[in-house]
Amino acid sequence: MAAASTHYMYVLECADGSLYTGYAVDVRARLAVHNAGKGAKYTRARLPVSLLAYAEFATKHDAMHAEYVFKQLSRNEKDALLAAASHATFEEALKNVLT
Template sequence: MDEYYIYIVECSDGSLYTGYAADVKERVKKHNAGLGAKYTRHRIPVTLRYQESFATKSEAMKREIAIKKLSRKQKMLLIGDE
């Protein structure tokens, strides 16, 4: 059974980026190599702050969209920083 994840990384400028991946560890490595999302390319290094797992890619993508709609304060509460 495959698992999919959503994750939140904190960029070097303090901003937060949310994405989904089948392998979060490898995805964070790609971000830090400058091969990840366009948003993170000039904000490296990034640090993994949060992740959730899902049974399907569809569930993970729906959760990613929901998290992206949250305010920064709500995201910080989610990752346990406020």
């Protein structure tokens, strides 16, 4: 995973079942930061978190746009998208909501 020029949008599941979406250049390192209690304030109160999905983008702008679009979806829409990603890549599943 981790060329500096690669950008990711990722989805975590928190211990309380809620979802957290973020941006990173190294998803595994960011997951470790979250689980160390040093990530986002939202996840600090909901540890541990687990990685559900991530999508790779060529630019930071594209990754952050995908994060924004995902956050605008209802929980049911997010769950459906994540389920679709289990049959294809998360990038492919996201294409439907990004276009």
